Amino acid sequence: MATIRDVAKLAGLSVATVSRAINGSGYVSEDSRKKIDNAVKILDFRPNEVARSLYQKKSKLVGLLLPDISNPFFPLLAKGVEDFLQAKGYQVILGNVQENPERANDYIHAFSQNNVAGVLSAVDNDYAFYNSVHPLVFLDRVGKDSEYSIHADDVAGGALAATTVLKRKTKEIIVISGPKEIDRSQERLQGVLSVLNQQKSNYYIINSVSFLLEDAISTAQAVFEEFSQVDTVIAPSDIHAIALIQEAYRRNIKVPDELQVIGYDDIPISNLVVPPLTTIHQPAYEMGYKGAEMLYQLMNGQKVMQKKLILPTRLVTRDTLRKKEVQ
Amino acid sequence: MATIRDVAKLAGLSVATVSRAINGSGYVSEDSRKKIDNAVKILDFRPNEVARSLYQKKSKLVGLLLPDISNPFFPLLAKGVEDFLQAKGYQVILGNVQENPERANDYIHAFSQNNVAGVLSAVDNDYAFYNSVHPLVFLDRVGKDSEYSIHADDVAGGALAATTVLKRKTKEIIVISGPKEIDRSQERLQGVLSVLNQQKSNYYIINSVSFLLEDAISTAQAVFEEFSQVDTVIAPSDIHAIALIQEAYRRNIKVPDELQVIGYDDIPISNLVVPPLTTIHQPAYEMGYKGAEMLYQLMNGQKVMQKKLILPTRLVTRDTLRKKEVQ
Numbered sequence: 048m049a050t051i052r053d054v055a056k057l058a059g060l061s062v063a064t065v066s067r068a069i070n071g072s073g074y075v076s077e078d079s080r081k082k083i084d085n086a087v088k089i090l091d092f093r094p095n096e097v098a099r100s101l102y103q104k105k106s107k108l109v110g111l112l113l114p115d116i117s118n119p120f121f122p123l124l125a126k127g128v129e130d131f132l133q134a135k136g137y138q139v140i141l142g143n144v145q146e147n148p149e150r151a152n153d154y155i156h157a158f159s160q161n162n163v164a165g166v167l168s169a170v171d172n173d174y175a176f177y178n179s180v181h182p183l184v185f186l187d188r189v190g191k192d193s194e195y196s197i198h199a200d201d202v203a204g205g206a207l208a209a210t211t212v213l214k215r216k217t218k219e220i221i222v223i224s225g226p227k228e229i230d231r232s233q234e235r236l237q238g239v240l241s242v243l244n245q246q247k248s249n250y251y252i253i254n255s256v257s258f259l260l261e262d263a264i265s266t267a268q269a270v271f272e273e274f275s276q277v278d279t280v281i282a283p284s285d286i287h288a289i290a291l292i293q294e295a296y297r298r299n300i301k302v303p304d305e306l307q308v309i310g311y312d313d314i315p316i317s318n319l320v321v322p323p324l325t326t327i328h329q330p331a332y333e334m335g336y337k338g339a340e341m342l343y344q345l346m347n348g349q350k351v352m353q354k355k356l357i358l359p360t361r362l363v364t365r366d367t368l369r370k371k372e373v374q
Numbered sequence: 375m376a377t378i379r380d381v382a383k384l385a386g387l388s389v390a391t392v393s394r395a396i397n398g399s400g401y402v403s404e405d406s407r408k409k410i411d412n413a414v415k416i417l418d419f420r421p422n423e424v425a426r427s428l429y430q431k432k433s434k435l436v437g438l439l440l441p442d443i444s445n446p447f448f449p450l451l452a453k454g455v456e457d458f459l460q461a462k463g464y465q466v467i468l469g470n471v472q473e474n475p476e477r478a479n480d481y482i483h484a485f486s487q488n489n490v491a492g493v494l495s496a497v498d499n500d501y502a503f504y505n506s507v508h509p510l511v512f513l514d515r516v517g518k519d520s521e522y523s524i525h526a527d528d529v530a531g532g533a534l535a536a537t538t539v540l541k542r543k544t545k546e547i548i549v550i551s552g553p554k555e556i557d558r559s560q561e562r563l564q565g566v567l568s569v570l571n572q573q574k575s576n577y578y579i580i581n582s583v584s585f586l587l588e589d590a591i592s593t594a595q596a597v598f599e600e601f602s603q604v605d606t607v608i609a610p611s612d613i614h615a616i617a618l619i620q621e622a623y624r625r626n627i628k629v630p631d632e633l634q635v636i637g638y639d640d641i642p643i644s645n646l647v648v649p650p651l652t653t654i655h656q657p658a659y660e661m662g663y664k665g666a667e668m669l670y671q672l673m674n675g676q677k678v679m680q681k682k683l684i685l686p687t688r689l690v691t692r693d694t695l696r697k698k699e700v701q
Contacts, residue, residue: 141468
């Protein structure tokens with residue numbers, strides 16, 4: 048493949064002149080420009096980002112690794128990342144692992160080999176070898192060894208969900224537990240159970256294996272099949288809660304009169320289902336935006352004031368819980 | 375930056391030996407391997423995809439350009455693309471333009487400069503300069519000049535929506551028209567109107583400016599504000615239909631008794647709303663999968679039997695239309 052030296056030689060000009068012409072970084076006579084254009088064509092010379100990144104070891108490309116773009120939480124997170132970084136002149140390329148952590152390493156490899164300027168990842172690092180990418184900021188799902196990270200305060204969020212439910216009259220409370228291997232869902236569960244145990248409430252736990260829609264649907268069916276008396280459900284995600292409302296509709300069970308549900312996430316669709324979902328709001332967009340800001344600081348040698356950021360959650364009251372009876 | 379020659383020189387070995395060691399492509403003695411490892415560390419040599427792609431002019435990376443990943447239609451399309459190409463050993467990197475076509479060119483540039491092996495795009499090419507990427511296959515949104523493309527038969531899909539509605543008793547039919555600049559929505563509208571006009575039905579058209587959720591919500595509000603007698607709506611997307619069902623709920627209007635709605639797309643959530651949405655199914659996953667197959671054939675010099683593929687749509691009957699009254 049032709050180099051800038053080959054072009055200079057064929058054009059009978061200095062490398063510096065050819066460089067100025069190609070990068071548009073200084074005066075080049077019309078005559079020289081014609082010679083250079085000619086040589087570039089003959090040699091099929093392509094001055095590109097790849098060659099430049101080899102030299103500069105930096106690009107304006109950032110890799111973003113997401114667990115599953117069909118879960119509406121992650122497009123919202125991505126939007127925050129994209130909005131921050133695009134305003135700073137970066138391009139964000141996405142890798143979607145479809146909740147299959149084995150695919151994460153392929154993307155890390157692809158990012159690394161294309162000299163991305165940095166990586167943001169919402170895929171738990173227990174499964175992946177992140178050594179080759181730097182700097183690196185974890186979003187939402189955060190492994191134990193991560194140095195830079197941002198996520199919501201899920202212990203408090205889970206506790207808030209339980210406290211909110213206990214202000215209503217309940218008969219049989221079912222807690223759906225999210226996947227065991229995801230720290231976020233385990234902290235949510237921990238928050239929920241701490242309140243229920245403290246209040247000496249009775250409850251049953253049912254496990255869900257992932258945040259994928261198909262798993263949420265089968266969990267919703269299992270709830271009704273295993274617990275015929277269920278009247279209150281604390282869900283680990285809005286997707287789980289929405290699947291449950293749908294299953295109640297199919298069984299002709301009225302929400303919230305006969306079944307009350309609280310979700311988690313506050314994804315956009317949670318306000319569009321019928322009845323609109325009462326849920327715990329996670330600041331997904333803000334998480335993406337602030338995570339991108341942290342990465343930007345790292346990419347540009349700026350000081351990061353707080354390496355581990357934890358964002359607050361809040362209750363969004365809509366129509367899937369009954370009226371308060373306690374206090 | 376260190377080259378493979380520098381490594382060979384420092385290790386006192388031939389370039390061929392170093393190349394074999396690094397690419398794992400042949401026998402290298404334990405002793406030589408130690409010398410090479412040592413030289414690699416001292417020189418901080420990084421044999422990477424970038425260098426390799428400069429040489430081979432090919433990578434195992436495919437760029438996928440999407441209008442908006444927060445619209446559930448596109449994650450489904452992406453899944454089809456990823457499933458096909460990952461099985462063939464390719465990595466798919468996504469560019470999300472957030473319905474802002476100006477961002478498309480930045481991604482095309484990024485894809486091109488990183489020597490992707492091919493590009494799939496669902497962003498209409500009237501706005502973007504695709505000259506620098508090759509091969510290129512358009513998915514769903516297809517510009518006039520595109521050579522290779524795949525999309526659904528939206529004229530037939532729109533006609534099917536109208537025919538389905540006309541089998542029910544209707545009072546006032548509102549047709550929501552999708553964005554004027556998107557060929558898909560214009561063909562849907564054309565299909566709807568051809569049937570309504572042929573049947574001499576009365577109808578009103580209301581325009582929606584995009585497929586973004588916020589625009590679907592404001593269009594839903596406008597429908598009720600401008601047409602107090604509305605009892606039947608033909609929507610250009612499931613997002614529009616779901617926003618309409620929600621707005622009906624807020625206004626205490628019963629679906630389908632007082633308002634019947636038909637959607638378009640059959641995104642996963644359309645089966646989870648209450649009542650579940652009657653809609654026209656587009657084969658989004660299949661579209662992604664077959665589009666990826668077409669790109670794969672182009673990337674590997676195979677013959678593409680059909681340059682422009684058009685996939686059929688079908689009706690999915692759920693609960694948002696009233697019982698048939700005609701025939």
